Amino acid sequence: MSLTAAEVAEIMRLVEQSGFDELTLEMDGVKLSLKRGATPVISPAAPESSTARTHAPSPPVENVPAAAGPNVHEIPSPLFGTFYRAPKPGAPPYVEVGAQVEEDTVVAIIEVMKLMNTVRAGVRGTVTEILVIDGQLAEYGQSLMRVRAAG
């Protein structure tokens, strides 16, 4: 039994809401590959089809770097310095994956010799990935976060 169109749509909706850009789902002889900004591919994985059970998608086995699709924006570091996700140690981060941001939402700070510089999202959408670890150096122009643009 193959996946129905409605089931694929449901899986796509779940992926949309998740922090992932790519999904490969293999079950009972059916392989489903989903990628943001691409059309889903369903191909028979086994010569004989068998009964398929629809599950909520599980996380991909490998943590491959997600490819940036057409709607995915990367927030570049506006300057070189140390990347911090929160205004001060112990404070909650400015944003988490899944957060909705506006162009002028502060998403992080870059510290240079104790001078704090705010980083704004620059785009309206949903944060899908945070690419730099808190407290690590961020080079000038390095991608700090990915945001799926709204609309």
Add this chain to the structure above:
Amino acid sequence: MRRILIANRGEIATRIIRTCRKLNIETVLATSSADRDSLPARLANRTICIGPPRPSESYLKIDSIVHAALATKSDAIHPGYGFLSECAPLASKCEGEGVVFIGPTAAQIAAVGDKLRARSEAEAAGVPVVPGCAVASVDEAMAAARVIGLPLLVKAVGGGGGRGIKRVDRLKDLPASLELAAAEAGAAFGDARVYLERLVVSGRHVEVQVLGDGDGRVIHLGERDCSVQRRYQKLIEETPAPGLSAAFCHALHAAAVRFAERLSYRSAGTVEFLVDCERDAFHFLEMNARIQVEHPVTEAVTGVDLIAEQIAIADGAGLRLAQSDIQLRGCAIECRVNAEDPANDFRPSPGRVREVTWPSQEGVRVDTHIAPGSCVPPFYDSLLAKIIAHAPDRPSAVAKLRRAIAATRLEGVHTNLSFHEAVLADPEFQAGGFDTGFVARLLERRGAVTESRPNG
């Protein structure tokens, strides 16, 4: 010292990395985004992009560079030449943050950066200066000009490298020139003070390399003649200075050592002199508180790695060499290969280098950051490489350098290699001992030759 952050680019970054590797010191290179794929960026143990191409937003950002050094746990910063190499605020920031600055102290940089202060230090050290003095008013200047004699130069106290200079030939032009020079100096250097200096009509540029331990001990490593200049930019440097008597050179070396001793100078530095060809005398010009572009000619004849000595001094090892350890052997000549077009008024020629072959001959050294595919960005100076030839005597060094240039191939950008070929083939150059007017005379001669040919 385990790890050094290099706050520079181009051939000098490559040069510093080479010595660090030899000494088993790790390197962190702070680059702009225009240089992140450069040869030194590939050679360094780690490369950090600290800003966009414009130097003011990357190579000149003191805070970013010190932050990079601290965050990468670098023990020291090597500033190379240019950029922040003679920036007292960087040196003092390093002093404050516990990062070693590979160079002189902030106070020494400030002392030699103020031209008037440097002049008075020279006088106090018994080093002759070009006749001249500071002037605070027009009346003072008129009186001083009568003593100094004409023609003279009005110079900016905060200037240097040929900038902020006005020539005065007639006494009645002095008030206007003073006013103009002070206004320009105020705008360009943030310091409107000016001083007068006699114009030495025919002078050679001869400088002395020194090393100091910071506790008052200074040695010299001979002199370099840098009289092949175009618009105050050096193009060819050599050691020893041709035609100077041993006694004259000895006096020059001793004067440089006295000056550096007076400052208890630390690290490698260069004391520049103007050798007055007409009067057979020399005068102090200024001190450069950094490693210089032309340091390899000194390394060739002494066998001393000046970058390694800078690092050792910065590391607290002091001077590892006594004056008697310095033996000057043979003659070394360096030419600066620039990305510029001699046929087009030496206009800079940035771009991508498609193919390049550097000479590989015994006694020839090439310091470069250029390999096939290298980018020459328009934001920085146009130096591509330095080719240095070392031989037992000057004629063989000239011949060796000519062969090295002939073996050099570079495609994709214009270079001044044809200009160097012309200089090295010129009888006046081959005779040696000319003043800084040499390049202008050579270009005039070549222009005359070009014009005399119908199809130029």
